[in-house]
Amino acid sequence: MKGLRNYLNKIKPRFEEGGRLxxxxxxxxxxxxxxxxxxxxxxxxTNIHDAIDSKRIMSLVxxxxxxxxxxxxxxxxxxxxxxxxxxxxxxxxxxxWEMFLYGFLAVLPKIVVSYVVGLGIEFIVAQWKKEEIQxxxxxxxxxxxxxxxxxxxLWTLALATAFAVIFAKEVFGGTGMNxxxxxxxxxxxxxxxxxxxxxxxxxxxxxxxxxxLGQTVDGMTAATSLGIxxxxxxxxxxxxxxxxxxxxxxxxxxxxxxxxAILIGAVILLWTGIASWKTMLSVFVGGxxxxxxxNASGIDTAMANMPWYEHLVLGGFxxxxxxxxxxxxxxxxxxxxxxxxxxLIGAMAIVIRVLNPGYPEGxxxxxxxxxxxxxxxxxxxxxxxxxxxxKRVSTNK
Amino acid sequence: MSQLFSKKNRExxxxxxxxNNPVTVQVLGICSALAVTAKLEPAIVMGxxxxxxxxxxxxxxxxxxxxxxNRIRIIVQLVVVAALVTIVSEILKAxxxxxxxxxxxxxxxxxxxxxxxxxxEAFAMSNxxxxxxxxxxxxxxxxxIILIVVGFFRELLGSGAILGHTxxxxxxxxxxxxxxxxMLMPPMALIMLACIIWWQRxxxxxxxxx
Numbered sequence: 001m002k003g004l005r006n007y008l009n010k011i012k013p014r015f016e017e018g019g020r021l022x023x024x025x026x027x028x029x030x031x032x033x034x035x036x037x038x039x040x041x042x043x044x045x046t047n048i049h050d051a052i053d054s055k056r057i058m059s060l061v062x063x064x065x066x067x068x069x070x071x072x073x074x075x076x077x078x079x080x081x082x083x084x085x086x087x088x089x090x091x092x093x094x095x096x097w098e099m100f101l102y103g104f105l106a107v108l109p110k111i112v113v114s115y116v117v118g119l120g121i122e123f124i125v126a127q128w129k130k131e132e133i134q135x136x137x138x139x140x141x142x143x144x145x146x147x148x149x150x151x152x153x154l155w156t157l158a159l160a161t162a163f164a165v166i167f168a169k170e171v172f173g174g175t176g177m178n179x180x181x182x183x184x185x186x187x188x189x190x191x192x193x194x195x196x197x198x199x200x201x202x203x204x205x206x207x208x209x210x211x212x213l214g215q216t217v218d219g220m221t222a223a224t225s226l227g228i229x230x231x232x233x234x235x236x237x238x239x240x241x242x243x244x245x246x247x248x249x250x251x252x253x254x255x256x257x258x259x260x261a262i263l264i265g266a267v268i269l270l271w272t273g274i275a276s277w278k279t280m281l282s283v284f285v286g287g288x289x290x291x292x293x294x295n296a297s298g299i300d301t302a303m304a305n306m307p308w309y310e311h312l313v314l315g316g317f318x319x320x321x322x323x324x325x326x327x328x329x330x331x332x333x334x335x336x337x338x339x340x341x342x343x344l345i346g347a348m349a350i351v352i353r354v355l356n357p358g359y360p361e362g363x364x365x366x367x368x369x370x371x372x373x374x375x376x377x378x379x380x381x382x383x384x385x386x387x388x389x390x391k392r393v394s395t396n397k
Numbered sequence: 398m399s400q401l402f403s404k405k406n407r408e409x410x411x412x413x414x415x416x417n418n419p420v421t422v423q424v425l426g427i428c429s430a431l432a433v434t435a436k437l438e439p440a441i442v443m444g445x446x447x448x449x450x451x452x453x454x455x456x457x458x459x460x461x462x463x464x465x466x467n468r469i470r471i472i473v474q475l476v477v478v479a480a481l482v483t484i485v486s487e488i489l490k491a492x493x494x495x496x497x498x499x500x501x502x503x504x505x506x507x508x509x510x511x512x513x514x515x516x517x518e519a520f521a522m523s524n525x526x527x528x529x530x531x532x533x534x535x536x537x538x539x540x541x542i543i544l545i546v547v548g549f550f551r552e553l554l555g556s557g558a559i560l561g562h563t564x565x566x567x568x569x570x571x572x573x574x575x576x577x578x579x580m581l582m583p584p585m586a587l588i589m590l591a592c593i594i595w596w597q598r599x600x601x602x603x604x605x606x607x
Binding site: 153155156167189192193194195196197 | 573575578579582588
């Protein structure tokens with residue numbers, strides 16, 4: 001670490017005003033402050049500083065996402081090899097490392113594309129506005145590849161990332177000013193612009209061979225459990241609950257399948273105090289209550305009859321609850337507001353799943369919808385507090 | 398003739414196309430700009446219809462501006478606009494039935510277009526017929542141009558076609574290119590419009606808000 005510090009100090013003058021590499025000043029600063037906590041402090045007024053800055057928060061969130069990402073890579077390989085084996089009716093020969101390596105090679109280009117496009121735009125904007133590089137994309141950049149199907153084309157991913165960074169973040173003023181969760185805007189863009197690559201039966205399991213690993217097959221299909229339930233004709237035709245749904249060995253978006261891996265991430269987030277347990281808990285409560293109501297309502301569709309606990313473990317529900325709903329920028333900020341915000345996300349997600357057969361997964365839309373309402377919820381909570389205290393003043397007189 | 402196109406009159410005609418555009422600067426008529434621009438053809442027809450109606454309602458109101466009682470001027474203006482809208486709507490039904498079906502209620506809803514009432518109130522009520530006519534043409538043109546630009550990009554990126562003719566070669570689709578379905582939905586019209594406004598304001602410092 002000491003050597004790196006010395007090296008950075010040595011090359012620093014080249015990036016200062018007038019230096020040869022001045023055009024890359026923001027890149028250098030971004031990298032330097034990512035590796036080392038900057039020593040500069042504010043010179044004016046009184047400031048309250050947290051012990052860690054936002055770059056450190058971002059790196060902790062990335063660490064908490066790693067279990068889900070690594071499992072997602074393994075699952076991409078696992079799904080590929082098991083589905084190909086079943087499709088070609090040949091025995092399953094691949095071992096753990098072969099599966100993981102296959103998934104790693106399938107997912108890595110997506111991560112690279114997302115970071116290159118997103119950070120590229122951030123660096124350009126920072127350089128152009130003569131500001132410090134903003135760190136917000138560190139998390140969005142890893143979230144975006146984790147919430148798309150494995151067969152999503154790279155160029156659409158690049159387009160969606162650029163769209164989300166420009167129209168959901170930069171036009172609102174950059175990191176911390178966005179109304180919508182950036183990663184979810186990218187997903188929503190993909191979902192509505194290229195629906196054939198974001199839903200259906202041919203995108204969830206990779207059907208190509210990568211670097212000699214795996215096997216290229218044509219016409220292989222695999223639906224997600226929610227996809228099966230939404231197209232089922234009979235009321236009890238939803239997939240039966242199985243432990244694979246909890247461990248995550250089912251087709252789905254890359255990072256969303258494993259409840260256990262997401263749970264590890266949730267523990268890290270809660271233990272370090274970055275995410276709010278109130279939001280997280282109330283999302284699950286909201287989902288469970290509404291799904292329970294649908295179970296009891298007697299509506300005869302498979303989605304409505306799917307048990308509430310199955311609703312909670314399938315699709316993006318856990319991933320959204322842990323990593324998206326708790327996003328400190330776009331969620332409600334008052335403590336009471338967090339309960340309302342989270343509850344409504346869970347409730348809306350199940351309502352969309354059950355009542356709209358066109359959208360088997362409602363988590364993305366429900367979080368985006370509640371992002372809009374978060375400031376209103378905060379406003380109401382604060383007004384209520386103000387009027388309560390005003391009343392106390394007037395009765396004491 | 399030189400009188401007819403004096404400097405002032407020329408400005409009346411050209412300023413709404415650029416620096417005083419009714420859509421991008423005054424932000425009027427957004428509703429129809431979102432609704433009819435998924436394809437280029439209805440966007441052109443809509444733009445032309447609005448141009449014709451704005452021009453002629455401006456002329457008519459300007460001609461009778463001295464005899465309109467001030468208290469009922471809005472209702473008089475509405476009657477004139479409604480009559481013109483009905484005529485345009487009937488003409489479209491007779492000669493361009495397919496487009497009129499695509500535009501559906503939006504031709505009838507020109508009557509509620511803020512640009513029309515705005516021009517009648519702000520210009521025709523206090524100016525002679527000829528400048529009013531130019532003002533109507535200019536504002537209609539400013540509206541039409543924005544609609545056509547938005548419609549062009551939405552049809553090109555959303556359906557890979559221009560005026561119904563496919564222009565994106567099959568080789569692109571074979572290579573994995575896909576039409577952007579979001580372009581056909583109204584939100585994208587709003588974003589296209591925002592991009593035009595963005596481009597215009599970044600070029601002209603005087604349009605930027607303080």
